[in-house]
Amino acid sequence: MRQPQARNAWDERSSGPSLSGVFGGGFRDDRPAVISLILILLILLISVMAPLFSPYGMNEIDLDRVGAAPSPDHILGTDELGRDVFTRLLYGGRYSLFIAFFSIIIGVSAGIIFGSIAGYFRGPVDRAVCGLTDLFLSIPVFLILMVAASAAGGKIFVIPIVIGATSWMETARTVRSEFMRLRQEEFIEAARSLGVSDYSIVFRHILPQAVVPVTVSATAGFAAAILIESSLSFLGFGVQPPLPTWGNMLNNAQSLLRTAPVAAVAPGFLIFIVCLSFNFVAAGLKRVLARDSE
Amino acid sequence: MGMMILKRIVWTIPLVICVSMIVFSMMHLTPGGPVGTLASNPKVTGDDLARIRENYGLDRSLPVQYLCWFRQVFLRFDLGRSQVTGRSVSRMIVERLPATLELMGMAYIIALLVGFAVGVLSAVYRGRLIDQIFSITSIAGMSVPVFWTGLMALYIFSLKLGIFPAGGRLTGGGADPGRFMHIILPATILSMTYAASWGRYIRAGLLDAGKGDFIRTARAKGLGEWKIVFKHSMRNAVLPAVSVMAMQLPTLFTGAVITETVFSWPGIGRLFYEGLQRQDNARVLGIVVISSMLIILFNLAGDLINMIIDPRILNKGVSFRDRSGVSGLAVDSAGATRREK
Numbered sequence: 076m077r078q079p080q081a082r083n084a085w086d087e088r089s090s091g092p093s094l095s096g097v098f099g100g101g102f103r104d105d106r107p108a109v110i111s112l113i114l115i116l117l118i119l120l121i122s123v124m125a126p127l128f129s130p131y132g133m134n135e136i137d138l139d140r141v142g143a144a145p146s147p148d149h150i151l152g153t154d155e156l157g158r159d160v161f162t163r164l165l166y167g168g169r170y171s172l173f174i175a176f177f178s179i180i181i182g183v184s185a186g187i188i189f190g191s192i193a194g195y196f197r198g199p200v201d202r203a204v205c206g207l208t209d210l211f212l213s214i215p216v217f218l219i220l221m222v223a224a225s226a227a228g229g230k231i232f233v234i235p236i237v238i239g240a241t242s243w244m245e246t247a248r249t250v251r252s253e254f255m256r257l258r259q260e261e262f263i264e265a266a267r268s269l270g271v272s273d274y275s276i277v278f279r280h281i282l283p284q285a286v287v288p289v290t291v292s293a294t295a296g297f298a299a300a301i302l303i304e305s306s307l308s309f310l311g312f313g314v315q316p317p318l319p320t321w322g323n324m325l326n327n328a329q330s331l332l333r334t335a336p337v338a339a340v341a342p343g344f345l346i347f348i349v350c351l352s353f354n355f356v357a358a359g360l361k362r363v364l365a366r367d368s369e
Numbered sequence: 370m371g372m373m374i375l376k377r378i379v380w381t382i383p384l385v386i387c388v389s390m391i392v393f394s395m396m397h398l399t400p401g402g403p404v405g406t407l408a409s410n411p412k413v414t415g416d417d418l419a420r421i422r423e424n425y426g427l428d429r430s431l432p433v434q435y436l437c438w439f440r441q442v443f444l445r446f447d448l449g450r451s452q453v454t455g456r457s458v459s460r461m462i463v464e465r466l467p468a469t470l471e472l473m474g475m476a477y478i479i480a481l482l483v484g485f486a487v488g489v490l491s492a493v494y495r496g497r498l499i500d501q502i503f504s505i506t507s508i509a510g511m512s513v514p515v516f517w518t519g520l521m522a523l524y525i526f527s528l529k530l531g532i533f534p535a536g537g538r539l540t541g542g543g544a545d546p547g548r549f550m551h552i553i554l555p556a557t558i559l560s561m562t563y564a565a566s567w568g569r570y571i572r573a574g575l576l577d578a579g580k581g582d583f584i585r586t587a588r589a590k591g592l593g594e595w596k597i598v599f600k601h602s603m604r605n606a607v608l609p610a611v612s613v614m615a616m617q618l619p620t621l622f623t624g625a626v627i628t629e630t631v632f633s634w635p636g637i638g639r640l641f642y643e644g645l646q647r648q649d650n651a652r653v654l655g656i657v658v659i660s661s662m663l664i665i666l667f668n669l670a671g672d673l674i675n676m677i678i679d680p681r682i683l684n685k686g687v688s689f690r691d692r693s694g695v696s697g698l699a700v701d702s703a704g705a706t707r708r709e710k
Contacts, residue, residue, distance in 0.1 A: 213668060214388045215660040218641060222653060225645050226398040302514055306627055309516045325517060332524050343517025350512035
């Protein structure tokens with residue numbers, strides 16, 4: 076029942092931007108961001124429940140209609156093997172979104188870990204982490220991604236690891252600078268003088284606040300991850316057919332541009348819409364956070 | 370400052386070595402290894418394979434192979450021979466260089482013009498309809514998959530309307546209009562992402578400069594917005610944008626992989642793509658090493674520009690420099706959003 080007074084005082088003191096605050100106020104008034112969020116959830120839902128909505132099987136072939144234009148049977152036409160484009164779009168969404176999701180999980184976790192280590196320990200540890208970050212910022216990432224994806228030989232679980240491993244730098248930098256800022260705050264000083272352990276300071280007091288700005292880069296990163304995955308798959312180094320992703324569907328559709336243009340329009344349009352939505356949400360979050368911290 | 374430049378240049382050596390080691394080991398992870406494609410050829414016998422392995426030194430252990438390659442590249446400045454064509458990799462790169470430079474240059478010019486126009490217009494009319502439209506188009510420009518816009522452009526402008534040729538590059542005679550027609554589509558597509566992000570930078574730079582006292586004075590004197598932007602803010606806003614542009618230049622170099630593939634443009638990006646498809650180690654490694662060096666050098670150039678603008682940077686820490694403009698990701702459009710300030 077009894078709330079420790081000091082705890083409250085700290086909460087008061089540290090009333091910077093908080094996650095609940097972001098989704099509570101402000102964000103709701105941002106119409107493009109809200110519409111985008113709904114759109115993302117809708118596409119996610121339909122993709123996850125793909126078997127319920129798809130009229131055909133993922134790899135079901137209709138030999139009578141190879142590379143066909145849209146018709147009542149196949150509302151978006153068929154691809155070069157006679158597979159239903161609409162069905163593959165739904166299943167492709169599953170793979171594309173999940174790969175992006177795990178890429179972000181990996182990239183953001185790595186970024187948070189590196190950023191926290193650098194920001195908390197400072198000194199030589201910090202310099203080492205910064206050096207690593209600089210190394211990753213100086214490499215031609217997309218070329219390396221292509222090499223890594225081709226070395227992985229299309230193993231689907233390797234793609235998120237590879238994308239995550241090359242996209243943690245921004246998060247690390249944000250978290251590090253938040254750590255640097257927060258550790259000088261009075262409430263951390265107070266905690267330390269009360270004898271709170273390092274562990275507790277990092278995980279209970281600094282980290283929860285340091286990761287708030289990460290939400291923006293993680294959301295925008297989702298769009299980037301989808302673009303990277305689809306680019307890799309489009310070039311033939313990412314997810315390999317017969318597994319569909321929005322990227323490799325476009326690779327196949329390239330040859331059918333003349334006869335079945337819809338097969339080329341649809342996957343790219345979905346990539347565009349989803350990335351646009353994530354970027355709008357990220358912009359909305361950024362605006363809210365910027366306003367809160369003012 | 371000279372010391373600092375020297376230090377940075379010396380630093381590039383371990384960086385490039387690290388990158389080349391990573392890529393070197395990854396290339397050897399590829400299923401079948403470097404001779405994978407040959408092994409699947411029925412006409413190639415086991416003896417042939419062993420001989421080829423020996424010729425290329427592939428029978429030795431990976432570290433030894435790396436050391437040999439390292440000695441060849443960094444001490445003798447020889448990128449080696451392509452395992453596919455048997456030709457010198459440096460010559461292959463040099464041959465493709467003009468095409469890539471042409472495409473890059475054109476894309477750069479378009480991105481500059483569009484970026485500046487968008488940036489200035491949205492700064493002058495900030496908060497108004499035109500600013501909002503540009504802000505939405507910028508986000509859209511960063512969200513669009515380049516390979517898809519490329520395909521769509523090909524479909525609409527070449528297949529349907531027949532205005533532009535469907536890819537390829539003309540090399541003959543100087544001012545052939547056909548040459549222009551070939552480049553305009555890929556260059557526009559390649560420039561889109563850059564234009565979108567540069568527009569934001571210039572807008573942000575102009576607005577930032579607009580907060581200065583001298584701008585308030587200018588406004589108090591009754592100067593018009595246009596005059597303020599061009600005579601007073603521009604100088605302060607342009608240089609940061611220029612440093613971002615310098616840093617992004619090498620990403621145009623490698624970022625053209627997708628554009629060059631879609632438009633069958635015979636540049637370095639396509640050379641890399643084909644090399645990777647055929648598991649041509651020497652070629653892939655050579656291009657990676659050269660583009661890493663370019664990225665590092667242009668980052669340095671960008672930092673120098675920043676230093677000229679703001680000498681205070683010299684006194685701050687060097688690490689974790691605010692490089693928010695550097696696109697570490699060379700994918701045509703991905704990543705640009707994340708680096709938006």
